Amino acid sequence: MTTIAIPPGMPQYGDVPSYDVAAVRADFPILDRKVNGHPLVYLDSANTSHKPRQVLDVLREHYEWRNANVSRSVHTLGTEATEAYEGARAKVAAFINAPSPDEVVFTKNSTEAINIVAYAFSNASLRPDADPRFRLGPGDEVVISEMEHHSNIVPWQLLCERTGATLRWFPVTDHGRLDESGLTDLVNERTKIVSLVHMSNILGTVNATSRITQRVREVGALLLLDCSQSVPHMPMDVVDYDPDFIVFTGHKMCAPSGIGVLWGRAELLAAMPPVLGGGSMIETVAMSGSTFAPPPTRFEAGTPPIAEAVALGAAVDYLSGVGMRAIQWHEKQLTAYALDALATVPGLRIFGPNVPVGRGGTISFALGDIHPHDVGQVLDSLGVQVRVGHHCARPVCTRFGVPAMTRASFYLYTTTEEIDALVAGLEQVRKVFA
Amino acid sequence: MQVDQLYQEIILDHYKHPHGRGLRDADDPAASVAEAHHVNPTCGDEVTVRVATDGAVLHDVSYDGYGCSISQASASVLHELLAGRPAAEAFAVHAAFVELMSGRGEVTPDEEVLGDGVAFAGVARYPARVKCALLPWMAFKDAAARAGVDTSPTEVQG
Ligand SMILES: Cc1ncc(COP(=O)(O)O)c(C=O)c1O
Numbered sequence: 001m002t003t004i005a006i007p008p009g010m011p012q013y014g015d016v017p018s019y020d021v022a023a024v025r026a027d028f029p030i031l032d033r034k035v036n037g038h039p040l041v042y043l044d045s046a047n048t049s050h051k052p053r054q055v056l057d058v059l060r061e062h063y064e065w066r067n068a069n070v071s072r073s074v075h076t077l078g079t080e081a082t083e084a085y086e087g088a089r090a091k092v093a094a095f096i097n098a099p100s101p102d103e104v105v106f107t108k109n110s111t112e113a114i115n116i117v118a119y120a121f122s123n124a125s126l127r128p129d130a131d132p133r134f135r136l137g138p139g140d141e142v143v144i145s146e147m148e149h150h151s152n153i154v155p156w157q158l159l160c161e162r163t164g165a166t167l168r169w170f171p172v173t174d175h176g177r178l179d180e181s182g183l184t185d186l187v188n189e190r191t192k193i194v195s196l197v198h199m200s201n202i203l204g205t206v207n208a209t210s211r212i213t214q215r216v217r218e219v220g221a222l223l224l225l226d227c228s229q230s231v232p233h234m235p236m237d238v239v240d241y242d243p244d245f246i247v248f249t250g251h252k253m254c255a256p257s258g259i260g261v262l263w264g265r266a267e268l269l270a271a272m273p274p275v276l277g278g279g280s281m282i283e284t285v286a287m288s289g290s291t292f293a294p295p296p297t298r299f300e301a302g303t304p305p306i307a308e309a310v311a312l313g314a315a316v317d318y319l320s321g322v323g324m325r326a327i328q329w330h331e332k333q334l335t336a337y338a339l340d341a342l343a344t345v346p347g348l349r350i351f352g353p354n355v356p357v358g359r360g361g362t363i364s365f366a367l368g369d370i371h372p373h374d375v376g377q378v379l380d381s382l383g384v385q386v387r388v389g390h391h392c393a394r395p396v397c398t399r400f401g402v403p404a405m406t407r408a409s410f411y412l413y414t415t416t417e418e419i420d421a422l423v424a425g426l427e428q429v430r431k432v433f434a
Numbered sequence: 435m436q437v438d439q440l441y442q443e444i445i446l447d448h449y450k451h452p453h454g455r456g457l458r459d460a461d462d463p464a465a466s467v468a469e470a471h472h473v474n475p476t477c478g479d480e481v482t483v484r485v486a487t488d489g490a491v492l493h494d495v496s497y498d499g500y501g502c503s504i505s506q507a508s509a510s511v512l513h514e515l516l517a518g519r520p521a522a523e524a525f526a527v528h529a530a531f532v533e534l535m536s537g538r539g540e541v542t543p544d545e546e547v548l549g550d551g552v553a554f555a556g557v558a559r560y561p562a563r564v565k566c567a568l569l570p571w572m573a574f575k576d577a578a579a580r581a582g583v584d585t586s587p588t589e590v591q592g
Contacts, residue, residue: 082496108443154476371479371501371502372477372501372502373477373479373501373502373504373563373566374441374502374503374504377440377441377560377563378437378441380437388477389476389477389478390477390478394478397478403477403478403479403480403501404477404478404498432437432441432446433446433503
């Protein structure tokens with residue numbers, strides 16, 4: 001790749017963490033399948049990732065060996081199931097360097113995790129004795145950005161409607177970066193919470209958060225990072241990043257669907273009123289009223305997705321085994337390769353950063369004026385699976401003046417040959433619609 | 435599955451050279467005119483269909499929109515098949531097209547009734563694309579109802 005010699009004693013090119021991609025691919029049974037007569041080329045991991053055998057085995061073993069409800073039984077199976085469930089919580093906590101497993105709330109997905117925070121605000125706003133950090137009313141402000149997934153827009157719009165607070169947002173630059181030029185105006189003494197995507201699911205942009213964190217601290221607001229696209233692809237350390245909440249979703253990180261995470265600083269979770277009421281989340285219940293369990297159980301009403309949580313634990317074991325630094329580096333190389341390769345396709349326009357810096361392995365583009373649906377359909381006939389549409393981030397499409405985009409996204413099992421197949425497929429698309 | 439089945443020449447031709455595209459005013463000032471705008475929220479396809487009618491005959495079916503080849507070609511075929519037709523006939527064609535698209539590829543289309551619409555038989559095998567093909571037809575139905583046409587097919591034929 002390069003001929004420049006790095007002086008001895010400095011980090012060498014060969015020093016980057018790496019792994020055997022072919023060996024990793026062998027762990028994912030689905031990658032052997034054919035689609036429409038072609039080998040599967042799966043470029044839609046930002047949508048949902050595949051699951052390695054190691055995770056599927058744990059899921060199966062859970063049901064075949066220690067299936068029982070959690071936290072409700074004294075019997076052996078119940079105890080083992082509870083240990084597995086709580087063990088997964090501890091693994092997830094370690095994975096993001098959370099100070100305590102009690103800061104990890106299991107949810108259904110990122111969407112539910114964000115809604116828990118939004119509804120905690122809502123519920124607190126109705127109670128004069130609630131923690132003032134969670135009380136919202138007219139004059140207060142909530143800040144998001146133009147590059148959010150709908151999951152990080154709609155809950156805040158609804159919250160602002162309910163409370164009379166005002167929703168504001170960071171714009172996006174022409175290069176697909178967060179426009180922080182208005183930071184001090186946007187985040188001010190009226191701001192109660194800033195909820196920001198860490199890595200955009202459509203532009204691929206990885207937002208630098210430190211200036212925003214600093215400003216949020218200055219004005220005494222709270223910071224939530226939507227890490228749905230970052231936790232699966234890069235090391236996350238909540239102490240280092242120093243947000244107040246992060247959310248992520250298991251199905252994008254080798255775990256099953258139906259399990260997600262809300263991480264919150266212990267002291268904040270403890271100050272939050274409950275959202276869903278029901279079994280498990282209580283301390284004591286009388287007909288005249290109830291008191292609530294401490295976090296995380298306070299936010300886990302009802303029987304949780306037990307096997308899914310256990311499988312998420314297995315997924316973080318798997319990812320840690322490969323190494324998050326190595327995965328991040330692998331995807332960086334793929335992204336650089338793909339940006340170069342896509343630049344050779346006539347008429348192709350990339351939305352978002354076109355250099356492999358401050359971005360992840362998710363690339364959205366337009367091919368001339370061929371509609372993304374048609375692009376996706378022809379690629380599918382060649383076995384290449386990409387996502388087309390507005391990617392649940394319609395404001396981004398509006399920002400760039402298109403109704404839809406085509407998106408290719410990579411993961412630890414993606415190869416450069418698959419990117420070649422994409423580029424060859426795009427040639428075919430151009431032929432059909434010439 | 436072969437992508438050629440989906441992208442028949444006829445469909446690509448209607449897409450590249452659409453017939454009767456553009457929203458038009460009615461020639462007859464006495465005509466009842468109404469339109470409907472439909473979107474496909476999963477992909478952002480959009481179409482507006484306008485119907486000009488005296489209640490018995492659809493003097494014009496005009497449209498405008500943005501979207502994939504399937505939805506836009508379908509609007510072109512809609513115009514070609516329905517503009518100028520008696521309302522009852524038009525709704526028989528409408529019913530036949532909806533039946534074809536709902537048939538998962540099991541319905542054999544009647545070319546007498548559907549004309550170039552038969553090219554969409556292959557689309558019916560792609561559930562994700564059926565909505566694209568139906569988008570203008572659903573907008574048409576709404577527009578016709580708003581223009582005061584009785585939208586039940588009375589003389590089913592073909
Ligand atoms: C950035 C971002 N936020 C939130 C979500 C929502 O995730 P889920 O649908 O699993 O709740 C997604 C994924 O679709 C995403 O990419």
